[in-house]
Amino acid sequence: MNIIIITPAEEGSRAGNRATAMRWHHLLEQSGHHVSVLTEYQGEQCDLLIALHAWRSAKAVKAFREAWPEKPLIVVLTGTDIYHYQHEFPDVTYASMETADLLIGLHDLVSQDIPELYRSKLVTFRQSSEQPTAFAGSRSEPGQFHICVIGHLRDEKDSLRAGVASRHLPDDSEIIISCAGKPYTEEWREKALQESRDNPRFQWLGELNKAEIANLIAVSNVMVISSVMEGGANVISEACRAGLPILASDIPGNRGLLGKDYPGYFPVRDDKRLAELMYRTETDGEFLAKLRQRVMELADTFKPEQERQNLEKALALAVQKST
Template sequence: MHIIMITPAPEGSRAGNRATALRWQALLQDSGHRVEVKTDYRGEPCDLFIGLHAWRSHSAIKTFYQCWPFRPLIVALTGTDLYRYQHDDPEPTHESMELADALIGLHDKVGNDIPSGCRDRLVTLRQSAPVPPEKWSPGPPGNDFSACVIGHLRSEKDSLRAAKAALLLPADSRVRIVNAGKPHDERWSALVRQEQAENPRFSWLGELSGEETQNLMVASSLMVISSLMEGGANVVSEACRAGVPILASDIPGNRGLLGDDYKGYFPAGDEQALARLLRKAETDAEFLAALASQVTRLAPGFSPERERASLEQALNLAIGNCAKRRKAASPSTK
């Protein structure tokens, strides 16, 4: 099929939506489809349309539906769709969901967080990551205990929470926080530079390439994902495939990937609880090994083959539901 995929993230961006769009483009093209990734849509014909982000891509989604009402439409739901915009600006967000023949959710608990009438059109897709050439292994006991924080610096990610938690640790702690990501705006740029100047346990590397990010992850003692909202962060997939232990905020987007029995959760925004977990991971080798074992067991669920199969499931669901709509709209014949 000829597929058009819309994403709000511009070409050249390392934002999650752009990375997702390019990965899906490659996976779908491997399956024989022709896929165009666009940031602007003006009614061009295609066999199937995928809109990443219900709220940000609402205009494009509505344009496609108005121009081609009986061609299949898929909407992929992001964290801000689920946990911000469907509450703060519900009309366009929910309209995008309602127009879709299939919805893609990126973690196992998305069905709990969307209108009940949309749940039968939901496909759960776990974003994939490659197995890195080198996998995580615990560092020598005498070295710094480094915790990486990877992702754009912005409020939704609560990006400096780990840095604040590290300051609560005792003087003999070896914990160091290493942050890699691009500031969302000038405010975040000022905040991260101030933190680096004032916090001896914190360093900021700026935005890294994919290979540099992977190298940072496997060289770290663990990864912290402190987000206040997540649609299903690809960095979790990457850590699991690399065997990197994770300390994660206790939110649906993390529980929906790591499972309810994961041992490394802390209450979102609670730096004291995070400090306690950092100290436990630093001083309790069995706890750190248990986290590593849990993420390693989860790793097969984040394979490209699984993600490609989920994409094809979404395509088939959208095509089937679109055909039902078309039949229901046709004049009945005897």
């Protein structure tokens, strides 16, 4: 098929929506489709359109349906769609859900957090990650217990929570926090710089490229995901494929990927509880091994081939629903 993917993230961006769009571009072309990735829809002809983000891509969804009322349309629900925009801007967000032939969610619990009216349109599957060339901790440095935080610096990610938590650690701890990501605003840039200046355990690395992220994971002993909301973070895929233990905020987007009984959760924005867990991973070898075993058990669910097959099933179902 001739497929258009709409993403609100500009070309060259390392935002999650752009990364998803480009990965799907690659996977779908592997299946023999012709795929274009655009930030706006201007009436281009195609066999099927995939819109990443119900709210941000609402204009594209509306324009495509008006131009091609009988062609299949897929809308991908992001974390901000599910946990923010459907409540703040329900008319626009629900209009995209209503218009779509098929909705895609990126963690297992999405159906619990959207209106029952749209659940029959929903399919869920996991984002994938390539097998890394170096596993987590393979390049770790003696005298340091390295914890990484990877993702754009923004309110939804609560990006500096691990840094704040590290201030509660005892003096004998060797934990160092490395935070990688582009600041969403100038205010976030200043906050990251200030934390780097004031906190000897914290370093902000700025925005890293793919190879640099892979190296950061290879030197890390643990990853922290402190998000307030997530639609299914791809860094979980990367961590699991690399065997990197995760400490995660207890939110649906993380539970929907790691499982309800995963032992590494902490309450949202609770830096003291996070500090306890970080120190436990450093000092309790059995606990760290248990976390590593759990992420390694999940690794196969994040394989690219599995995601490609799930995409193919979604395309077929969207075509079926549109006829």
